[in-house]
Every structure is written in structure tokens, then in C-alpha cells.
Amino acid sequence: MWQCPACDEEIEHRPGELFPLRHVIYRCPYCRLELVFDEDYARFKVAPFPTSVPPRPRRQRRGRRPR
Numbered sequence: 001m002w003q004c005p006a007c008d009e010e011i012e013h014r015p016g017e018l019f020p021l022r023h024v025i026y027r028c029p030y031c032r033l034e035l036v037f038d039e040d041y042a043r044f045k046v047a048p049f050p051t052s053v054p055p056r057p058r059r060q061r062r063g064r065r066p067r
Contacts, residue, residue, distance in 0.1 A: 002044055004028040004035065011035065011044055020044070 002011045002020060009030040013020040020026060020037040025047050027034055034047040 002037075004031060004033060005044055005046065006033055007031045 002013065003009065004011055007028065007030050009028055011020070011026055011028060013024075013026065019039075019042075022037055022039055025034050025036055026044065035044040036047045037043075038045045
């Protein structure tokens with residue numbers, strides 16, 4: 001079966017599949033790492049971090065009140 005590269009815990013993929021899907025992110029039930037399947041090495045590896053962070057909405061500044 002397929003194992004987490006960090007803790008060697010068994011990773012379950014969908015029933016009936018011979019191999020885990022390539023672009024699906026799986027999560028280790030023990031150490032909670034996000035993993036993707038590497039077809040070149042036929043094992044899981046840690047999922048890459050997103051390359052860009054979505055922009056945060058800017059808050060509207062309130063004008064100062066006159067005294």
C-alpha cells in the first residue's frame with residue numbers, strides 16, 4: 001500500500017483505483033501532511049506550497065473627523 005514519506009502511515013486512496021490520482025491532494029491521517037502522488041517514483045511526496053497568495057481585500061480608510 002502507499003505510505004506517508006514522513007511517518008510511514010498508510011495513506012488510503014479511493015477504492016478501486018490501482019494508483020492514487022496525480023493531481024489530487026491526499027492528507028496523512030497521522031501527521032496531517034498534505035501529499036501528492038509522484039508517478040516518476042511511484043510514491044507520495046509532500047505537496048508543494050501555493051506559489052502565489054491570493055490578495056487580501058483592502059479596508060477602506062475612514063477620513064478623520066474635524067474637531
